[in-house]
Amino acid sequence: MTALDFSPAPGAAPFPRMVLAQAGAEVRAMLRNGEQLLLTLIIPVLLLTGFSLAPLIDVGTERRVDFLAPGVLALAVMSTAFTGQAIATGFERRYGVLKRLGATPLSRSGLMLAKTAAVVAVEVVQAVVIVAVGLALGWRPHGSFLSAALLVVLGTAAFSGLGLLMAGTLRAEATLAAANLVYLVLLGAGGVMFPLTKFPAGVRPVLEALPISALTGGLRAVLAQGAALPLVPVAVLAAWAVVSLGLVSRTFRWE
Protein backbone atom coordinates (compact mmCIF):
# COMPACT_ATOMS: atom_id res chain seq x y z
CA MET A 1 0.00 0.00 0.00
CA THR A 2 1.33 3.42 -0.94
CA ALA A 3 2.07 5.70 1.97
CA LEU A 4 -0.02 8.84 1.83
CA ASP A 5 1.38 12.12 3.06
CA PHE A 6 -1.57 14.10 4.38
CA SER A 7 0.58 16.95 5.69
CA PRO A 8 -0.88 20.22 4.39
CA ALA A 9 0.47 21.44 1.06
CA PRO A 10 -2.38 23.64 -0.14
CA GLY A 11 -2.36 25.45 -3.44
CA ALA A 12 -4.48 25.92 -6.53
CA ALA A 13 -3.45 24.45 -9.85
CA PRO A 14 -2.74 26.96 -12.65
CA PHE A 15 -5.98 28.37 -14.07
CA PRO A 16 -5.59 26.85 -17.58
CA ARG A 17 -5.04 23.40 -16.11
CA MET A 18 -8.19 23.64 -13.98
CA VAL A 19 -10.28 24.83 -16.93
CA LEU A 20 -8.90 22.12 -19.23
CA ALA A 21 -9.54 19.41 -16.65
CA GLN A 22 -13.14 20.55 -16.17
CA ALA A 23 -13.73 21.02 -19.91
CA GLY A 24 -12.42 17.51 -20.55
CA ALA A 25 -14.79 16.09 -17.97
CA GLU A 26 -17.71 17.99 -19.54
CA VAL A 27 -16.88 16.74 -23.05
CA ARG A 28 -16.63 13.15 -21.83
CA ALA A 29 -19.95 13.52 -20.03
CA MET A 30 -21.63 14.85 -23.18
CA LEU A 31 -20.23 12.17 -25.48
CA ARG A 32 -21.07 9.43 -23.00
CA ASN A 33 -24.68 10.46 -22.57
CA GLY A 34 -26.86 8.56 -25.04
CA GLU A 35 -29.76 11.01 -25.05
CA GLN A 36 -27.38 13.88 -25.64
CA LEU A 37 -25.79 12.09 -28.60
CA LEU A 38 -29.22 11.45 -30.04
CA LEU A 39 -29.93 15.16 -29.84
CA THR A 40 -26.56 16.49 -30.95
CA LEU A 41 -25.55 14.06 -33.69
CA ILE A 42 -28.05 11.40 -34.61
CA ILE A 43 -31.14 13.57 -35.13
CA PRO A 44 -29.28 16.23 -37.15
CA VAL A 45 -27.62 13.63 -39.38
CA LEU A 46 -30.91 11.75 -39.89
CA LEU A 47 -32.73 14.96 -40.80
CA LEU A 48 -30.00 16.00 -43.20
CA THR A 49 -29.81 12.61 -44.90
CA GLY A 50 -33.50 11.80 -44.93
CA PHE A 51 -34.82 15.10 -46.21
CA SER A 52 -31.97 15.55 -48.70
CA LEU A 53 -32.67 12.19 -50.33
CA ALA A 54 -36.46 12.08 -50.10
CA PRO A 55 -38.50 14.85 -51.73
CA LEU A 56 -40.78 15.25 -48.72
CA ILE A 57 -40.49 18.99 -48.29
CA ASP A 58 -40.54 21.84 -50.76
CA VAL A 59 -37.57 24.07 -49.97
CA GLY A 60 -37.80 26.28 -53.05
CA THR A 61 -35.71 26.19 -56.13
CA GLU A 62 -32.31 25.21 -54.71
CA ARG A 63 -31.10 21.67 -54.39
CA ARG A 64 -32.42 20.35 -51.10
CA VAL A 65 -29.06 19.59 -49.50
CA ASP A 66 -27.86 23.16 -50.08
CA PHE A 67 -30.88 24.40 -48.16
CA LEU A 68 -30.79 21.76 -45.44
CA ALA A 69 -27.09 21.61 -44.51
CA PRO A 70 -26.85 25.16 -43.09
CA GLY A 71 -30.12 24.62 -41.21
CA VAL A 72 -28.90 21.36 -39.72
CA LEU A 73 -25.63 23.04 -38.69
CA ALA A 74 -27.68 25.67 -36.87
CA LEU A 75 -29.78 22.92 -35.27
CA ALA A 76 -26.59 21.22 -34.08
CA VAL A 77 -25.41 24.44 -32.42
CA MET A 78 -28.77 24.82 -30.69
CA SER A 79 -28.85 21.21 -29.53
CA THR A 80 -25.47 21.45 -27.81
CA ALA A 81 -25.32 25.05 -26.59
CA PHE A 82 -28.97 25.28 -25.56
CA THR A 83 -30.74 21.97 -25.01
CA GLY A 84 -27.82 19.81 -23.89
CA GLN A 85 -26.22 22.48 -21.76
CA ALA A 86 -29.48 23.51 -20.10
CA ILE A 87 -30.36 19.95 -19.11
CA ALA A 88 -26.86 19.01 -17.95
CA THR A 89 -26.37 22.20 -15.94
CA GLY A 90 -29.85 21.97 -14.44
CA PHE A 91 -29.13 18.52 -13.10
CA GLU A 92 -25.65 19.53 -11.92
CA ARG A 93 -27.31 22.23 -9.88
CA ARG A 94 -29.87 19.78 -8.55
CA TYR A 95 -27.24 17.16 -7.58
CA GLY A 96 -25.10 19.73 -5.76
CA VAL A 97 -22.27 19.42 -8.29
CA LEU A 98 -22.10 23.16 -8.87
CA LYS A 99 -22.05 23.69 -5.11
CA ARG A 100 -19.28 21.11 -4.61
CA LEU A 101 -17.19 22.56 -7.45
CA GLY A 102 -17.64 25.94 -5.77
CA ALA A 103 -15.60 24.57 -2.85
CA THR A 104 -12.64 23.80 -5.11
CA PRO A 105 -10.14 26.34 -6.45
CA LEU A 106 -11.98 26.29 -9.81
CA SER A 107 -13.74 29.67 -9.82
CA ARG A 108 -17.21 30.20 -11.20
CA SER A 109 -15.80 32.06 -14.16
CA GLY A 110 -13.40 29.14 -14.69
CA LEU A 111 -16.32 26.73 -14.61
CA MET A 112 -18.27 28.79 -17.15
CA LEU A 113 -15.21 29.01 -19.38
CA ALA A 114 -14.81 25.23 -19.17
CA LYS A 115 -18.46 24.71 -20.08
CA THR A 116 -18.08 27.02 -23.07
CA ALA A 117 -14.91 25.26 -24.21
CA ALA A 118 -16.67 21.90 -23.93
CA VAL A 119 -19.65 23.15 -25.95
CA VAL A 120 -17.33 24.48 -28.66
CA ALA A 121 -15.37 21.21 -28.75
CA VAL A 122 -18.55 19.19 -29.22
CA GLU A 123 -19.73 21.65 -31.89
CA VAL A 124 -16.50 21.05 -33.80
CA VAL A 125 -17.18 17.30 -33.76
CA GLN A 126 -20.77 17.94 -34.90
CA ALA A 127 -19.64 20.28 -37.67
CA VAL A 128 -17.09 17.78 -38.99
CA VAL A 129 -19.69 15.00 -39.11
CA ILE A 130 -22.46 17.14 -40.61
CA VAL A 131 -20.20 18.73 -43.22
CA ALA A 132 -18.84 15.30 -44.19
CA VAL A 133 -22.35 13.87 -44.54
CA GLY A 134 -23.47 16.98 -46.42
CA LEU A 135 -20.55 16.78 -48.87
CA ALA A 136 -21.28 13.10 -49.41
CA LEU A 137 -24.85 14.08 -50.30
CA GLY A 138 -23.57 16.53 -52.87
CA TRP A 139 -23.60 19.74 -50.81
CA ARG A 140 -21.59 22.58 -52.40
CA PRO A 141 -21.03 25.26 -49.74
CA HIS A 142 -20.00 28.76 -50.81
CA GLY A 143 -19.01 31.82 -48.91
CA SER A 144 -16.66 32.81 -46.17
CA PHE A 145 -15.69 30.33 -43.51
CA LEU A 146 -14.98 33.20 -41.13
CA SER A 147 -18.45 34.66 -41.52
CA ALA A 148 -20.00 31.27 -40.85
CA ALA A 149 -17.74 30.80 -37.81
CA LEU A 150 -18.70 34.23 -36.44
CA LEU A 151 -22.38 33.35 -36.77
CA VAL A 152 -21.80 30.05 -34.98
CA VAL A 153 -19.93 31.80 -32.15
CA LEU A 154 -22.71 34.35 -31.70
CA GLY A 155 -25.32 31.60 -31.90
CA THR A 156 -23.43 29.61 -29.28
CA ALA A 157 -23.35 32.63 -26.97
CA ALA A 158 -27.07 33.31 -27.44
CA PHE A 159 -28.13 29.68 -26.97
CA SER A 160 -25.79 29.18 -24.01
CA GLY A 161 -27.27 32.25 -22.39
CA LEU A 162 -30.81 30.96 -22.88
CA GLY A 163 -29.88 27.45 -21.70
CA LEU A 164 -28.13 28.67 -18.57
CA LEU A 165 -30.98 31.08 -17.86
CA MET A 166 -33.29 28.05 -17.69
CA ALA A 167 -30.86 25.83 -15.81
CA GLY A 168 -30.08 28.47 -13.21
CA THR A 169 -33.65 29.35 -12.32
CA LEU A 170 -35.98 26.40 -12.98
CA ARG A 171 -36.15 23.02 -11.30
CA ALA A 172 -34.11 20.36 -13.11
CA GLU A 173 -37.20 18.47 -14.28
CA ALA A 174 -38.80 21.67 -15.56
CA THR A 175 -35.59 22.50 -17.42
CA LEU A 176 -35.55 19.03 -18.96
CA ALA A 177 -39.11 19.36 -20.20
CA ALA A 178 -38.86 22.98 -21.32
CA ALA A 179 -35.52 22.59 -23.07
CA ASN A 180 -36.82 19.68 -25.15
CA LEU A 181 -40.05 21.48 -25.94
CA VAL A 182 -38.24 24.62 -27.04
CA TYR A 183 -35.92 22.48 -29.16
CA LEU A 184 -38.88 20.92 -30.97
CA VAL A 185 -40.70 24.21 -31.47
CA LEU A 186 -37.61 25.98 -32.77
CA LEU A 187 -36.81 23.00 -35.00
CA GLY A 188 -40.23 23.37 -36.61
CA ALA A 189 -40.61 27.13 -36.67
CA GLY A 190 -37.03 28.38 -37.01
CA GLY A 191 -36.35 27.77 -40.68
CA VAL A 192 -34.28 24.66 -40.07
CA MET A 193 -36.33 22.34 -42.28
CA PHE A 194 -39.14 24.53 -43.57
CA PRO A 195 -38.43 27.91 -45.19
CA LEU A 196 -39.95 30.79 -43.23
CA THR A 197 -41.63 31.89 -46.48
CA LYS A 198 -44.04 28.98 -45.99
CA PHE A 199 -45.43 30.63 -42.84
CA PRO A 200 -48.19 33.27 -42.89
CA ALA A 201 -46.84 36.79 -43.41
CA GLY A 202 -48.29 37.90 -40.08
CA VAL A 203 -46.11 35.65 -37.92
CA ARG A 204 -42.99 35.86 -40.07
CA PRO A 205 -41.45 38.91 -38.33
CA VAL A 206 -41.80 37.15 -34.99
CA LEU A 207 -40.22 33.95 -36.31
CA GLU A 208 -37.39 35.90 -37.93
CA ALA A 209 -36.49 37.41 -34.57
CA LEU A 210 -35.90 33.95 -33.04
CA PRO A 211 -32.25 33.08 -32.49
CA ILE A 212 -32.57 29.84 -34.44
CA SER A 213 -34.03 31.68 -37.45
CA ALA A 214 -31.22 34.22 -37.31
CA LEU A 215 -28.64 31.45 -37.24
CA THR A 216 -30.22 29.35 -40.01
CA GLY A 217 -30.91 32.44 -42.12
CA GLY A 218 -27.41 33.77 -41.60
CA LEU A 219 -25.67 30.48 -42.33
CA ARG A 220 -27.83 29.95 -45.41
CA ALA A 221 -27.05 33.45 -46.69
CA VAL A 222 -23.33 32.76 -46.31
CA LEU A 223 -23.08 29.09 -47.29
CA ALA A 224 -25.81 28.84 -49.93
CA GLN A 225 -25.82 32.34 -51.41
CA GLY A 226 -22.21 33.35 -50.70
CA ALA A 227 -23.10 36.52 -48.77
CA ALA A 228 -20.20 38.26 -47.01
CA LEU A 229 -21.64 38.83 -43.55
CA PRO A 230 -25.42 39.08 -43.11
CA LEU A 231 -25.82 41.95 -40.69
CA VAL A 232 -29.41 41.43 -39.56
CA PRO A 233 -28.82 37.86 -38.28
CA VAL A 234 -25.59 39.00 -36.60
CA ALA A 235 -27.46 41.80 -34.83
CA VAL A 236 -30.32 39.49 -33.79
CA LEU A 237 -27.96 36.88 -32.36
CA ALA A 238 -25.82 39.48 -30.60
CA ALA A 239 -28.93 40.98 -28.99
CA TRP A 240 -30.11 37.57 -27.73
CA ALA A 241 -26.63 36.86 -26.39
CA VAL A 242 -26.32 40.16 -24.53
CA VAL A 243 -29.80 40.00 -23.02
CA SER A 244 -29.71 36.32 -22.03
CA LEU A 245 -26.18 36.33 -20.60
CA GLY A 246 -26.96 39.54 -18.74
CA LEU A 247 -30.02 37.89 -17.18
CA VAL A 248 -27.98 34.78 -16.36
CA SER A 249 -25.43 36.78 -14.40
CA ARG A 250 -28.26 38.31 -12.33
CA THR A 251 -30.49 35.31 -11.78
CA PHE A 252 -28.33 32.17 -11.85
CA ARG A 253 -28.66 30.22 -8.62
CA TRP A 254 -25.79 27.83 -7.97
CA GLU A 255 -27.66 25.77 -5.42
Place this chain on the structure above:
Amino acid sequence: MDSPAVEIVDLVKRYGASTAVDGLTFRAERGAVTAVLGPNGAGKTSTVEICEGFRKSDGGTVKVLGLAPARPELRARVGVMLQAGGVPPAMRCAEWLRLVSRFYAHPLDPGALLERLGLTGHVRTPYRRLSGGQQQRLSLAAAVVGRPELVFLDEPTAGLDPQARHACWELVGELRAAGVSVMLTTHHMDEAERLADHVVIIDRGRVVAEGTPASLTGAERQLRFRARPGLALEELLNALPAGSAAKESPAGHYIIEGLVGPELLATVTAWCAAEGVTADDLRIERRTLEDVFLELTGRELR
Protein backbone atom coordinates in the same frame (compact mmCIF):
# COMPACT_ATOMS: atom_id res chain seq x y z
CA MET B 1 -0.56 31.34 11.51
CA ASP B 2 -1.78 32.22 14.99
CA SER B 3 -5.43 32.52 14.06
CA PRO B 4 -7.54 29.49 14.98
CA ALA B 5 -8.73 27.14 12.26
CA VAL B 6 -12.27 28.40 12.77
CA GLU B 7 -13.51 31.18 15.00
CA ILE B 8 -17.23 31.74 15.36
CA VAL B 9 -18.63 34.61 17.43
CA ASP B 10 -22.35 35.22 18.03
CA LEU B 11 -23.33 33.54 14.77
CA VAL B 12 -26.99 33.86 13.77
CA LYS B 13 -28.73 32.18 10.85
CA ARG B 14 -32.44 32.44 10.16
CA TYR B 15 -34.65 30.76 7.56
CA GLY B 16 -37.79 32.83 7.37
CA ALA B 17 -39.33 32.90 10.83
CA SER B 18 -37.25 30.06 12.28
CA THR B 19 -33.82 30.61 13.78
CA ALA B 20 -31.43 27.76 12.99
CA VAL B 21 -28.34 29.25 14.61
CA ASP B 22 -28.94 31.50 17.58
CA GLY B 23 -25.84 33.28 18.87
CA LEU B 24 -23.31 30.48 18.45
CA THR B 25 -19.78 31.07 19.71
CA PHE B 26 -16.87 28.61 19.66
CA ARG B 27 -13.48 28.08 18.10
CA ALA B 28 -11.73 25.16 16.45
CA GLU B 29 -8.01 25.14 17.10
CA ARG B 30 -5.37 24.43 14.48
CA GLY B 31 -4.15 20.89 14.20
CA ALA B 32 -7.01 19.59 16.29
CA VAL B 33 -10.16 17.63 15.60
CA THR B 34 -13.24 19.58 16.65
CA ALA B 35 -16.56 17.76 16.70
CA VAL B 36 -19.80 19.69 16.55
CA LEU B 37 -22.27 17.37 18.21
CA GLY B 38 -26.00 17.78 18.31
CA PRO B 39 -29.31 16.24 17.30
CA ASN B 40 -30.80 16.68 13.83
CA GLY B 41 -31.94 20.25 13.38
CA ALA B 42 -29.55 21.64 15.98
CA GLY B 43 -27.95 23.94 13.41
CA LYS B 44 -24.84 21.87 12.66
CA THR B 45 -25.07 21.92 8.88
CA SER B 46 -26.05 25.58 8.77
CA THR B 47 -22.98 26.41 10.85
CA VAL B 48 -20.62 24.32 8.74
CA GLU B 49 -22.02 25.61 5.46
CA ILE B 50 -21.52 29.19 6.62
CA CYS B 51 -17.90 28.30 7.42
CA GLU B 52 -17.56 26.72 3.97
CA GLY B 53 -18.81 29.91 2.34
CA PHE B 54 -21.98 28.32 0.93
CA ARG B 55 -24.40 30.32 3.03
CA LYS B 56 -24.46 33.84 4.38
CA SER B 57 -24.93 34.47 8.07
CA ASP B 58 -27.57 36.84 9.46
CA GLY B 59 -25.34 38.06 12.26
CA GLY B 60 -22.10 37.54 14.11
CA THR B 61 -18.68 36.86 12.64
CA VAL B 62 -17.00 33.77 11.26
CA LYS B 63 -13.30 33.54 10.49
CA VAL B 64 -11.79 30.54 8.72
CA LEU B 65 -7.99 30.41 8.95
CA GLY B 66 -8.27 34.06 9.95
CA LEU B 67 -10.22 35.01 6.82
CA ALA B 68 -13.86 35.67 5.90
CA PRO B 69 -15.37 32.37 4.64
CA ALA B 70 -16.15 33.74 1.16
CA ARG B 71 -12.51 34.62 0.40
CA PRO B 72 -11.49 32.79 -2.80
CA GLU B 73 -7.97 31.97 -1.54
CA LEU B 74 -9.57 29.68 1.06
CA ARG B 75 -10.83 27.33 -1.68
CA ALA B 76 -7.32 25.88 -2.12
CA ARG B 77 -6.64 25.64 1.62
CA VAL B 78 -9.89 24.10 2.81
CA GLY B 79 -11.29 20.66 1.95
CA VAL B 80 -15.04 20.09 2.02
CA MET B 81 -17.19 17.00 2.33
CA LEU B 82 -20.87 17.75 1.82
CA GLN B 83 -23.49 15.80 3.72
CA ALA B 84 -24.69 14.23 0.47
CA GLY B 85 -24.30 14.43 -3.28
CA GLY B 86 -22.06 16.84 -5.11
CA VAL B 87 -20.92 14.33 -7.74
CA PRO B 88 -22.44 13.90 -11.22
CA PRO B 89 -24.31 10.56 -11.13
CA ALA B 90 -22.73 9.27 -14.35
CA MET B 91 -19.17 10.25 -13.34
CA ARG B 92 -16.93 7.27 -12.64
CA CYS B 93 -15.45 7.00 -9.18
CA ALA B 94 -11.78 7.43 -10.13
CA GLU B 95 -12.63 10.00 -12.79
CA TRP B 96 -14.20 12.29 -10.19
CA LEU B 97 -11.30 12.07 -7.78
CA ARG B 98 -8.78 12.65 -10.59
CA LEU B 99 -10.79 15.68 -11.77
CA VAL B 100 -10.90 17.21 -8.28
CA SER B 101 -7.19 16.47 -7.77
CA ARG B 102 -6.34 18.46 -10.88
CA PHE B 103 -7.67 21.65 -9.30
CA TYR B 104 -4.82 21.59 -6.74
CA ALA B 105 -1.11 22.31 -6.99
CA HIS B 106 0.21 19.37 -4.91
CA PRO B 107 -2.53 16.75 -4.80
CA LEU B 108 -2.31 13.29 -3.33
CA ASP B 109 -2.16 10.43 -5.81
CA PRO B 110 -5.85 9.68 -6.49
CA GLY B 111 -5.17 5.98 -7.05
CA ALA B 112 -3.40 5.59 -3.72
CA LEU B 113 -6.16 7.48 -1.93
CA LEU B 114 -8.84 5.26 -3.48
CA GLU B 115 -6.86 2.23 -2.41
CA ARG B 116 -6.55 3.63 1.11
CA LEU B 117 -10.34 4.02 1.29
CA GLY B 118 -11.09 0.60 -0.15
CA LEU B 119 -12.48 1.87 -3.46
CA THR B 120 -9.94 0.25 -5.78
CA GLY B 121 -12.50 -2.29 -6.95
CA HIS B 122 -14.86 0.50 -8.05
CA VAL B 123 -12.66 2.88 -10.02
CA ARG B 124 -14.82 2.54 -13.14
CA THR B 125 -18.16 2.42 -11.32
CA PRO B 126 -20.44 5.42 -11.97
CA TYR B 127 -21.20 7.38 -8.81
CA ARG B 128 -24.91 6.48 -8.89
CA ARG B 129 -24.06 2.76 -8.78
CA LEU B 130 -21.86 3.07 -5.69
CA SER B 131 -23.40 2.11 -2.36
CA GLY B 132 -24.15 4.89 0.10
CA GLY B 133 -21.02 4.08 2.06
CA GLN B 134 -18.86 4.07 -1.05
CA GLN B 135 -20.29 7.43 -2.10
CA GLN B 136 -19.44 8.83 1.33
CA ARG B 137 -15.88 7.52 1.11
CA LEU B 138 -15.44 9.03 -2.34
CA SER B 139 -16.64 12.39 -0.99
CA LEU B 140 -14.20 12.07 1.89
CA ALA B 141 -11.39 11.32 -0.56
CA ALA B 142 -12.29 14.40 -2.62
CA ALA B 143 -12.21 16.53 0.55
CA VAL B 144 -8.61 15.61 1.34
CA VAL B 145 -7.04 15.02 -2.10
CA GLY B 146 -5.85 18.64 -2.40
CA ARG B 147 -3.80 18.39 0.83
CA PRO B 148 -5.76 21.07 2.67
CA GLU B 149 -4.88 22.76 5.97
CA LEU B 150 -8.42 22.46 7.21
CA VAL B 151 -11.13 19.93 6.41
CA PHE B 152 -14.87 20.29 7.00
CA LEU B 153 -16.68 16.98 7.22
CA ASP B 154 -20.46 17.18 7.49
CA GLU B 155 -21.67 13.92 9.04
CA PRO B 156 -18.86 11.89 7.47
CA THR B 157 -20.03 8.53 8.76
CA ALA B 158 -23.79 8.87 8.26
CA GLY B 159 -24.99 5.68 6.61
CA LEU B 160 -21.64 3.88 6.81
CA ASP B 161 -21.36 0.27 7.93
CA PRO B 162 -19.15 -0.29 11.02
CA GLN B 163 -16.12 -1.27 8.93
CA ALA B 164 -16.33 1.83 6.76
CA ARG B 165 -16.86 3.98 9.86
CA HIS B 166 -13.63 2.71 11.33
CA ALA B 167 -11.81 3.36 8.05
CA CYS B 168 -13.12 6.92 8.16
CA TRP B 169 -12.10 7.35 11.81
CA GLU B 170 -8.62 6.08 11.01
CA LEU B 171 -8.29 8.57 8.20
CA VAL B 172 -9.35 11.43 10.47
CA GLY B 173 -6.71 10.25 12.94
CA GLU B 174 -4.08 10.31 10.22
CA LEU B 175 -5.11 13.79 9.11
CA ARG B 176 -4.75 15.01 12.67
CA ALA B 177 -1.36 13.32 13.02
CA ALA B 178 -0.25 15.07 9.82
CA GLY B 179 -1.23 18.46 11.28
CA VAL B 180 -4.48 18.98 9.40
CA SER B 181 -7.24 20.78 11.30
CA VAL B 182 -10.55 18.94 11.15
CA MET B 183 -14.01 20.22 11.96
CA LEU B 184 -16.74 17.60 11.71
CA THR B 185 -20.38 17.40 12.59
CA THR B 186 -21.96 14.30 13.99
CA HIS B 187 -24.85 13.06 16.02
CA HIS B 188 -22.95 9.96 17.09
CA MET B 189 -21.52 10.62 20.55
CA ASP B 190 -19.15 7.66 20.26
CA GLU B 191 -17.69 9.26 17.16
CA ALA B 192 -17.14 12.56 18.95
CA GLU B 193 -15.66 10.85 22.02
CA ARG B 194 -13.37 8.75 19.94
CA LEU B 195 -12.11 11.31 17.42
CA ALA B 196 -12.32 14.75 18.88
CA ASP B 197 -9.85 16.82 20.85
CA HIS B 198 -12.62 19.29 21.44
CA VAL B 199 -16.35 18.68 21.46
CA VAL B 200 -18.91 21.43 21.01
CA ILE B 201 -22.39 20.28 21.95
CA ILE B 202 -25.07 22.36 20.30
CA ASP B 203 -28.81 22.31 20.61
CA ARG B 204 -31.36 24.65 19.03
CA GLY B 205 -28.58 26.70 17.49
CA ARG B 206 -26.71 27.39 20.73
CA VAL B 207 -23.66 25.92 22.43
CA VAL B 208 -24.82 24.02 25.51
CA ALA B 209 -21.41 22.69 26.53
CA GLU B 210 -17.92 22.34 25.18
CA GLY B 211 -14.60 20.89 26.18
CA THR B 212 -12.52 17.76 25.78
CA PRO B 213 -14.54 14.54 25.81
CA ALA B 214 -13.04 13.70 29.22
CA SER B 215 -13.86 17.06 30.76
CA LEU B 216 -17.43 16.82 29.48
CA THR B 217 -18.08 13.31 30.68
CA GLY B 218 -16.19 13.81 33.92
CA ALA B 219 -13.39 11.66 35.29
CA GLU B 220 -15.51 9.79 37.79
CA ARG B 221 -17.18 6.55 36.95
CA GLN B 222 -20.73 5.45 37.53
CA LEU B 223 -22.32 2.27 38.70
CA ARG B 224 -25.44 1.50 36.72
CA PHE B 225 -28.04 -1.19 37.06
CA ARG B 226 -31.62 -1.94 36.19
CA ALA B 227 -34.23 -3.09 38.71
CA ARG B 228 -37.89 -2.61 39.45
CA PRO B 229 -38.84 1.09 39.60
CA GLY B 230 -39.26 3.02 42.82
CA LEU B 231 -36.49 1.67 45.04
CA ALA B 232 -35.93 3.70 48.23
CA LEU B 233 -32.62 5.24 47.27
CA GLU B 234 -32.34 7.34 50.49
CA GLU B 235 -31.76 4.12 52.41
CA LEU B 236 -29.08 3.05 49.99
CA LEU B 237 -27.41 6.46 50.25
CA ASN B 238 -27.19 6.06 54.03
CA ALA B 239 -25.20 2.91 53.53
CA LEU B 240 -22.84 4.52 51.00
CA PRO B 241 -19.81 6.73 51.80
CA ALA B 242 -20.51 10.46 52.12
CA GLY B 243 -20.38 12.29 48.78
CA SER B 244 -22.05 9.52 46.87
CA ALA B 245 -25.10 10.24 44.75
CA ALA B 246 -27.87 7.97 43.58
CA LYS B 247 -30.66 8.59 41.10
CA GLU B 248 -33.27 6.80 39.10
CA SER B 249 -33.35 8.01 35.49
CA PRO B 250 -35.43 6.92 33.68
CA ALA B 251 -37.71 4.70 35.78
CA GLY B 252 -36.06 1.39 36.60
CA HIS B 253 -32.58 2.60 35.59
CA TYR B 254 -30.34 3.43 38.54
CA ILE B 255 -27.12 5.43 38.51
CA ILE B 256 -24.79 5.60 41.51
CA GLU B 257 -21.99 8.15 41.43
CA GLY B 258 -19.11 8.59 43.86
CA LEU B 259 -15.97 6.60 44.66
CA VAL B 260 -16.92 3.70 42.45
CA GLY B 261 -14.81 0.77 43.60
CA PRO B 262 -15.08 -2.75 45.01
CA GLU B 263 -16.44 -1.47 48.32
CA LEU B 264 -19.22 0.57 46.80
CA LEU B 265 -20.08 -2.32 44.51
CA ALA B 266 -20.26 -4.69 47.50
CA THR B 267 -22.45 -2.24 49.43
CA VAL B 268 -24.89 -1.82 46.56
CA THR B 269 -25.22 -5.54 45.87
CA ALA B 270 -25.61 -6.31 49.58
CA TRP B 271 -28.33 -3.69 49.86
CA CYS B 272 -30.10 -5.08 46.81
CA ALA B 273 -29.95 -8.58 48.33
CA ALA B 274 -31.38 -7.30 51.61
CA GLU B 275 -34.23 -5.59 49.68
CA GLY B 276 -34.92 -8.73 47.68
CA VAL B 277 -34.07 -6.86 44.45
CA THR B 278 -32.39 -8.48 41.47
CA ALA B 279 -30.06 -5.96 39.88
CA ASP B 280 -29.86 -6.56 36.14
CA ASP B 281 -27.26 -5.30 33.73
CA LEU B 282 -25.01 -4.11 36.54
CA ARG B 283 -21.98 -2.30 35.19
CA ILE B 284 -19.38 0.34 35.98
CA GLU B 285 -18.69 2.93 33.32
CA ARG B 286 -17.88 6.52 32.64
CA ARG B 287 -20.59 8.96 31.75
CA THR B 288 -21.04 9.23 27.98
CA LEU B 289 -21.57 12.35 25.95
CA GLU B 290 -25.10 11.08 25.47
CA ASP B 291 -25.64 11.31 29.24
CA VAL B 292 -24.18 14.80 29.21
CA PHE B 293 -26.48 15.83 26.42
CA LEU B 294 -29.52 14.38 28.15
CA GLU B 295 -28.65 16.17 31.38
CA LEU B 296 -28.09 19.49 29.64
CA THR B 297 -31.11 19.53 27.38
CA GLY B 298 -33.46 16.97 28.87
CA ARG B 299 -33.65 15.41 25.41
CA GLU B 300 -32.24 12.37 23.69
CA LEU B 301 -29.45 13.04 21.22
CA ARG B 302 -31.20 11.10 18.46
